[in-house]
Amino acid sequence: MKIAQEIVVVGFSNSVNSTIIAPALTTVDQPGDKIGRTAVKYLIKEIENPGNDETTKKVEIKTSLLVHDSSFTA
Incomplete structure (x- = not known):
């Protein structure tokens, strides 16, 4: 298979x-x-305040897509 012409390849973590x-x-x-x-x-925070519900939370950290030649044809 030809990368970018027949199949798109994307990695993770850059x-x-x-x-x-x-x-x-x-x-x-x-x-x-x-x-x-x-x-x-x-x-x-958890070590300093064990069992404190304040330290249990969902945290989202933004990522970005860095597009290079493996995902489109020139």
Whole structure:
């Protein structure tokens, strides 16, 4: 199969590996540093106030789609 002409390929996390292949891989850019900081923030709150319902919540962190050659034809 021909990538981009017959099939679209999309990766996740936007690692450095996505930049060294051809065609360049379209990826969902997952902000790992922000996810880590947010997780640590809530972990510290839980350690300081065990059982506090305030620390149990759903957190959404935005991602972005980085479109490259693996998902469209030139």
